[in-house]
Amino acid sequence: MRHREERDAQIAKVPLQQVHVQDCELLLDRGVMLDRLPKAGVVAEIGVDRGDFSKRILAATEPEVLHLVDVWES
Numbered sequence: 001m002r003h004r005e006e007r008d009a010q011i012a013k014v015p016l017q018q019v020h021v022q023d024c025e026l027l028l029d030r031g032v033m034l035d036r037l038p039k040a041g042v043v044a045e046i047g048v049d050r051g052d053f054s055k056r057i058l059a060a061t062e063p064e065v066l067h068l069v070d071v072w073e074s
Contacts, residue, residue: 034060044069 027033034056037043044067045054054068 037061040064043067
């Protein structure tokens, strides 16, 4: 637990304000998000797990660059 607290203390905290979300739109399905992403762009997926959604990203957007990030702790 201490390791997690130390790691969390290193993460910058920014209080969320209305200005940060004024142009946000709620999407009920992340598949809708895929339809809105441009083709051949740069895409990042945070929290890849087994890569199932990564495959959907590849098929839907044909990205020029795809960054896949996941943290595995034992």
